[in-house]
Amino acid sequence: DIQMTQSPSSLSASVGDRVTITCQASQDISNYLNWYQQKPGKAPKLLIYDASNLETGVPSRFSGSGSGTDFTFTISSLQPEDIATYYCQQYDNLPLQLTFGGGTKVEIK
Amino acid sequence: QLQLQESGPGLVKPSETLSLTCTVSGGSISSSSYYWGWIRQPPGKGLEWIGSIYYSGSTYYNPSLKSRVTISVDTSKNQFSLKLSSVTAADTAVYYCARHTPYRNWFDPWGQGTLVTVSS
Numbered sequence: 113d114i115q116m117t118q119s120p121s122s123l124s125a126s127v128g129d130r131v132t133i134t135c136q137a138s139q140d141i142s143n144y145l146n147w148y149q150q151k152p153g154k155a156p157k158l159l160i161y162d163a164s165n166l167e168t169g170v171p172s173r174f175s176g177s178g179s180g181t182d183f184t185f186t187i188s189s190l191q192p193e194d195i196a197t198y199y200c201q202q203y204d205n206l207p208l209q210l211t212f213g214g215g216t217k218v219e220i221k
Numbered sequence: 222q223l224q225l226q227e228s229g230p231g232l233v234k235p236s237e238t239l240s241l242t243c244t245v246s247g248g249s250i251s252s253s254s255y256y257w258g259w260i261r262q263p264p265g266k267g268l269e270w271i272g273s274i275y276y277s278g279s280t281y282y283n284p285s286l287k288s289r290v291t292i293s294v295d296t297s298k299n300q301f302s303l304k305l306s307s308v309t310a311a312d313t314a315v316y317y318c319a320r321h322t323p324y325r326n327w328f329d330p331w332g333q334g335t336l337v338t339v340s341s
Binding site for chain 1: 273324
């Protein structure tokens with residue numbers, strides 16, 4: 113089974129700061145890595161798919177990069193509405209297996 | 222616009238079977254090649270994929286839960302269902318249903334989620 117290690121588990125940053133979250137896979141997953149934002153009491157929302165593709169309607173301050181085992185999610189300029197927990201999620205097509213990272217809680221300093 | 226809605230008992234006794242249904246509206250569950258999945262989130266913890274069913278009925282489960290999980294689809298009602306047997310307090314969680322596509326396996330859209338508590 114593929115394991116996903118997401119770090120940090122939490123961070124505190126100021127409005128306007130650049131925020132970076134990493135996700136490491138236990139084996140090569142190509143670019144099969146997605147990122148979600150979850151606000152309290154809400155279902156997760158897809159932000160980035162296949163490592164670097166911005167979902168329609170998602171602000172351009174969100175971005176993703178990486179391939180193989182190491183991936184990065186970036187908020188270029190943190191906004192108050194970005195306070196949430198962010199999750200990475202990998203997928204393996206054959207056989208179908210999906211795994212989430214442990215999550216990163218982003219707070220305003 | 223496709224919408225998903227979970228429903229089922231909010232309280233289940235230990236050792237019993239948890240049963241939830243996801244009703245799909247705004248589209249047919251059998252009209253296109255999609256997976257229909259279940260994800261759960263224990264209070265204050267992260268997300269865990271439980272399993273998915275293809276529109277044709279093929280099922281795929283998380284190996285850690287496979288022995289206790291059954292996912293089925295009822296195309297006549299435009300619903301798919303989750304059964305989790307022999308539940309314990311560790312199965313207390315918000316349960317979400319969501320759609321994903323073969324070879325494009327990201328979850329979107331999601332249901333709003335439903336809290337299931339396992340307690341006597």
